[in-house]
Amino acid sequence: MTEEYCDCWEYEEPVSLPLIGxxxxxxxxxTTTGHMKFPADYKGKWVILFSHPADFTPVCTTEFITFATMQDEFKxxxxxxxxxxxxxxxxxxxxLKDIKDHVEYKGLKNVEIKFPVIADIKMEVAKKYGMLQPGASDTKAVRAVFIxxxxxxxxxxxxxPLSAGRNMEEIKRLLQALQVNEKDGVSTPANWMPGDDVVMGAPETFIGAQERDSWGSDGEKTVHSWFLVTKKHK
Incomplete structure (x- = not known):
């Protein structure tokens, strides 16, 4: 008996996702609020597009309740x-009806989910955004967030991952940091919160670096080094 040889392999569709920028x-x-055309329907607004593994799951329920109670803050x-x-x-x-009618979490009850939730049975949107990752699950989206x-x-x-709930306050903080960057062209340091000092861009020339040495700190800015200068942000 001769051994048959098959020069073949199972094709696995690669995960693709949009990159920053x-x-x-x-x-x-x-969606639960009607038909959506994205991003055209949201022109002029910031969007937090997030996926969850499945309906009627415990971690996702806590996330939706938390997001819903913060919706006005995001607006x-x-x-x-x-x-x-x-x-x-x-x-x-x-x-969503069950959440409103029966679930109480951390003292929050009768919570109505007013933001749209996309139905993606064919996984078309999930695949476009890399939300479906075979290493985690073939049928459930990971907890992705796109701002x-x-x-x-x-x-x-x-x-x-599917097992860890998200920190909604951090998502809000990140949104605010991105808005400061777009509006004022400055960066935000570690653990930045609104009202904290922001970071000025580092000089891009040797002469610029030398000029920084002569700046000195004042009431508006603090020179930590020629490459690290923070300033007040209003």
Whole structure:
């Protein structure tokens, strides 16, 4: 008996995702608030597009309750929330209704989820945004977060495993840092919070570096070194 040889391999579709600075991939989808054309429907607004593994799951439920209670805070920052999972509209509606009618978490109850949740049964949006990662699950989206600016550019990407819930205050803080950068052209240091000092850009020439040595600190700025200068931010 001769051994048969097969020169073949199983093709696995690579995971692709937009990168920071890329245009957010366009899509149309049905959501719990109606039909969505993205990003056209959100022109002029910041968007936090986030995925969750599945409806009727415990960690996702805590995240949705927390996001929902912070929705007005995000709106004040000109930002809209959009959720997504690989579930149907019917499943989404049933889950959101159950949250409002029956779930209490950390003293929060009767919480109504008003932001849209995308139904993505065919995984079309999840694949465009790299939310479906075979190493984690073939059928559930990981906890991805995309922060997209008012012109439809991806400005930040966060990924969490299925097991770890997200910190919504950190997502809000990151949004505020991105807005400061776009508005004022400055950067934010470690653990920055609104009202803290911001970081001026480092000089790009030798002469510029030498000039920094003569600056000195004053009431508005602090010279830590020629390459690190912080200043007040209003």
């Amino acid at each position: 890329d245009d957010a991939p366009e899509f149309e989808a049905q 004040k920052l000109n930002a809209e929330l959009i959720g997504l999972s690989i579930d149907s509209i019917t499943s989404h509606i049933a889950w 997209i600016n008012p012109t439809g550019k991806v400005k930040a990407i966060l990924y969490y």
